[in-house]
Amino acid sequence: MDLFTLVRREVAEGVLLVLDDIDPVHRQCVGVVQQLLMASPVVCMAVSTA
Known part of the structure; x- marks a missing residue:
């Protein structure tokens, strides 16, 4: 399963x-x-840099 499929599947529960x-x-x-x-x-x- 790729990341995009996982996110679409879980988005109803909040990601x-x-x-x-x-x-x-x-x-x-x-x-x-x-x-x-x-x-x-x-x-x-949430994205961070060093």
């Missing part, structure tokens, strides 16, 4: 996705966050 210390993979994380929000705009995200 908080935490991405911590994304500096080394910043560009990849931006793309993932954009795709997730487009697929399921009610997902809550």
Whole structure:
């Protein structure tokens, strides 16, 4: 199961996705966050950098 399927399945119960210390993979994380929000705009995200 991929991340997008998991988020769509669990969004009815509420999802908080935490991405911590994304500096080394910043560009990849931006793309993932954009795709997730487009697929399921009610997902809550907390993103941090070092």
